């Protein structure tokens with residue numbers, strides 16, 4: 332079977348599989364092709380792939396002949412025309428937002444596995460791209476904030492005067508939020524955290540941060556670990572409680588998400604105006620609307636004296652490790668769908684295979700995506 336690694340478009344710096352990970356697939360009897368320069372931005376040169384028996388081939392040939400195409404982001408329309416029916420695409424395609432695109436891929440009879448849809452179960456952990464990338468994003472968000480902040484993070488007592496520690500407020504204690512807490516603590520900040528899932532309180536406290544208690548959150552126990560939309564009453568209580576913390580905060584790292592929906596707006600303009608000039612907000616939820624008033628996706632702006640950064644792709648700014656972890660996720664998933672003799676075995680009885688399969692055999696196979704298309 333031929334597995335093709337495509338060069339990403341639109342400035343994406345990650346590559347789907349690094350040379351050492353590709354080697355495992357070659358040893359398993361597969362033929363691996365890589366498009367020239369696919370790994371350059373992740374510091375994996377063509378020569379390194381060649382050393383692992385991965386041959387460098389023209390893009391069109393890979394698109395036309397590979398049985399499996401590995402590409403992190405969506406394939407441009409012009410390239411799509413070259414792909415033959417039945418080809419398997421593996422990547423991170425955000426189908427809950429890109430369902431029209433998924434419809435096109437289904438019509439073209441492609442089999443699409445979007446790893447951002449893999450169920451968040453223990454068995455899926457080694458393939459969980461949302462976790463591997465969110466962990467990096469949470470870390471990077473704090474480093475970026477520290478860089479933009481015109482003050483220290485840690486407390487200092489010096490002969491020239493004392494420095495108070497920075498106060499960091501983290502919205503959302505999922506994978507990114509927890510890593511942001513740990514990173515901010517390592518830099519010496521004082522950290523407060525808000526989340527609607529009471530289950531995270533202990534994790535937050537074990538990292539040395541303070542959990543902001545707000546009673547009456549909606550029950551999310553049937554949402555596969557994800558948060559759910561809150562009642563207006565809860566939102567008002569949370570906002571009142573957050574207003575105090577926002578006014579004190581020097582840094583806000585916003586990570587609160589509602590799977591497949593617009594992110595909750597947690598910081599209003601009035602709250603933002605209470606922040607000290609020079610404060611910094613990093614909003615990782617910017618691509619779905621953001622948690623903070625005024626945030627613009629993929630932009631850094633100054634509003635009411637506060638630097639607002641909207642960036643939902645911060646993991647891509649650490650392309651070496653982001654590719655290493657993402658590539659391992661992809662490799663683990665491939666090992667689930669390729670047998671020991673190098674043939675595709677798509678077992679749709681397996682909840683992981685079924686859970687992240689979006690299109691197959693000319694149809695949208697994922698119920699939630701199919702519903703979204705029907706509602707259009």
Ligand code: NAD
Nearest residue numbers: 451452453456503504505506525526527556558587588595
């Ligand atoms: P996410 O990116 O969907 O959301 C980030 C955080 O924002 C979540 O903790 C969420 O509760 C919080 N949030 C949502 N609305 C909020 C609001 N209005 N105010 C404050 N906070 C709000 O989360 P994620 O990091 O992708 O994690 C989602 C779930 O998946 C978690 O329960 C996590 O423990 C679970 N998970 C499971 C596995 C596994 O077992 N394989 C792996 C990773 C994560």
